[in-house]
Amino acid sequence: MDPVRGWTARACTIVFLLGFMAEDRIGPRLGRHGFAAMALLLATMALVPVGLAPYGPAPILLVLLSAMLASRYRGRELWVWLGLINLALGLVMWFTWTRERYIGITLLGYASFQMFAALVMRYAAQAEQAGDALRAANADLLATRSLLAEGARDHERLRLARDLHDVAGHKLTALKLNLAALARDPAAGADPRTTFCAKLADELLTDIRGVVQAMRRGEGLDLGAAITTLADCFPRPRLELELAPDARPASLSQAEAVLRTVQEGLVNAARHSQAQTLWVVLRREGGELQLDLRDDGRGVGELRPGNGLRGMRERLEAVGGGLRIERTDTGGVHLLARLPSDPA
Numbered sequence: 001m002d003p004v005r006g007w008t009a010r011a012c013t014i015v016f017l018l019g020f021m022a023e024d025r026i027g028p029r030l031g032r033h034g035f036a037a038m039a040l041l042l043a044t045m046a047l048v049p050v051g052l053a054p055y056g057p058a059p060i061l062l063v064l065l066s067a068m069l070a071s072r073y074r075g076r077e078l079w080v081w082l083g084l085i086n087l088a089l090g091l092v093m094w095f096t097w098t099r100e101r102y103i104g105i106t107l108l109g110y111a112s113f114q115m116f117a118a119l120v121m122r123y124a125a126q127a128e129q130a131g132d133a134l135r136a137a138n139a140d141l142l143a144t145r146s147l148l149a150e151g152a153r154d155h156e157r158l159r160l161a162r163d164l165h166d167v168a169g170h171k172l173t174a175l176k177l178n179l180a181a182l183a184r185d186p187a188a189g190a191d192p193r194t195t196f197c198a199k200l201a202d203e204l205l206t207d208i209r210g211v212v213q214a215m216r217r218g219e220g221l222d223l224g225a226a227i228t229t230l231a232d233c234f235p236r237p238r239l240e241l242e243l244a245p246d247a248r249p250a251s252l253s254q255a256e257a258v259l260r261t262v263q264e265g266l267v268n269a270a271r272h273s274q275a276q277t278l279w280v281v282l283r284r285e286g287g288e289l290q291l292d293l294r295d296d297g298r299g300v301g302e303l304r305p306g307n308g309l310r311g312m313r314e315r316l317e318a319v320g321g322g323l324r325i326e327r328t329d330t331g332g333v334h335l336l337a338r339l340p341s342d343p344a
Contacts, residue, residue, distance in 0.1 A: 009049035009058065016045035016061050023068055035072055039065065039081070047088055051096040059110040062089060066114035070121035078118060086111050136267050139233045143259045146226030172205040223248070223255055227262050227280065237269045237278040237295060244283040247290075253319050254339050258282065258291055261323075261337050264312045265293040268333065274298060275332060284341060288321075291337040298331045312337075 019042050030038060042065050049058035062085055069081050086107065093103045179198040224243050231239035249255040262280055269275040275295035282291050312335075313323040321339040328334050 005052045009052040009056075012045045012048040012052075013058065013061065016042050016065075019045070020064055020068060039069060042068070043085055043088065047092050050089065051092045054093075054097045055099075055102070059089060059106070060113075062086075062110060063113045063117050067117040067121045070118035071125055074122065078122075082111075082114055082118065086114070132267075132271055135233045135270075139230050139263050139266065142229050142233065143226065143263050146223075146229065146259065168208050169205065172201055172208065176201045176205065223258060223282070226259055230259070230263055231266060231278075234266055234270050237266070237275045239266075240277060240279045242279075242281045242283075247282045247284045249289065249339070251319075254289070257315050257319050257321065257339065258289075258337075260315055261291055261312050261335070262293065264308045265295070265333075265335055268308060269295040269297065288341050289339040291335075291339070293333075293335040293337075294328060295332045296328075296330060297333060309335075 019038065023038065043062070046058065046061035046065055049056065049061070065085065066082060070078055073081060089110065090103065090107050093107065097103055176198065179194065179201055183194050183198060224241065227241055227243075228239070231241075249258055265278060265280070269278050275297035278293065278295045280291070280293050282289065284290070309323075309325060316323050316337050316339065319339060321337060323338075324336040326334050326336075
C-alpha cells in the first residue's frame with residue numbers, strides 16, 4: 001500500500017475514534033442539526049479508510065457509528081440513516097475494490113452487524129428511559145408520602161390546639177367563675193387559699209391560651225427531609241440543599257408546590273441537561289418565599305418549556321406564586337419560583 005494512503009487511512013480512523021468518544025459529552029449540546037453534521041463527518045472518516053485500504057477492517061467503524069445513531073434516532077429516521085450509510089459503503093467498495101465477488105457478502109455481513117448494534121443500543125436506551133420513568137414515579141410516591149406525613153402532623157397539631165381551647169379552656173373559665181363567686185362569700189373569701197387558687201386559675205388559663213396560639217401559628221412545614229429523600233432516588237445530579245430556618249411553607253398546598261417544583265427540577269436535570277449538580281435554595285425574602293433551582297448543565301439555544309415546566313408554573317400560580325425560567329451563563333437551567341408568605 002502507498003504510505004501516503006496508509007497514513008491517511010490511519011489518520012481518518014483516529015479522527016473517527018476521537019469523535020466517537022467525544023460524542024457522549026458534546027452530543028447533547030449539539031442539537032439536532034449539529035448531531036447530524038457530526039454523524040456525517042464520522043461517516044466520512046469511516047468510509048475513507050474503506051476506499052484507501054480495501055479488504056481491511058475499516059467497515060467495523062460503521063458498526064460503531066450505527067450504535068451512536070441508534071442512541072439518538074429511532075424508527076424511520078434510524079433506518080434511513082442506516083440505509084444511506086450502507087449505500088455509501090457499497091459505492092465505495094464498488095469503485096475501489098477489485099474483487100467484486102467479495103463486495104456483496106462483505107456488505108451484507110457488516111450491514112447485519114450494524115443492525116445488531118443499533119438494536120442493542122435501542123434496547124439499552126429503552127431500558128434507561130424505563131429506569132428514568134421508574135425513578136420519577138418513585139420520587140412522586142415519596143413526595144406524596146412526605147406531604148401526607150407533614151399534613152398529618154399539621155392536622156394533629158391543630159386538633160390538639162382546638163381540644164385544649166375547647167375542653168381545658170372551658171373548664172378553667174368555669175373554675176375561675178366559681179372561685180370568683182366563692183371569694184365574694186364572707187365565710188370562704190377570708191381564706192387566703194381561695195385567693196391563691198383564683199390566681200393559679202388565671203395563670204393557667206393564660207398559659208393555655210398562649211400554647212393554643214403557638215400551636216395554631218406553628219412554624220410551617222419542614223421540607224428538608226422530604227427534598228433530600230427525593231434527591232436520593234436519582235444517581236445524578238447531586239443535590240446541594242440550602243434551607244433558611246424561617247423559610248417554611250405556611251400551608252400544605254404551598255408545601256406541595258415547593259416539593260413538586262424541586263421534583264421536576266431533578267427530573268429535568270437528570271433527563272435533559274446532563275447536569276452533575278443541582279443547587280436548591282429556599283429562603284424568605286421581601287415578604288415572600290423564594291425557591292431557587294440552578295444546575296450545571298451545558299445546554300445551548302433557547303430554553304423551551306415542556307409539559308413539566310408548564311405544569312410547574314401552573315401549580316405555583318394556583319397558590320398565588322410565579323415562576324421565572326432562564327439559562328445560566330454556562331448553559332444550565334435556572335428556575336426562580338416565588339410564593340406569598342401568607343397565602344389566603
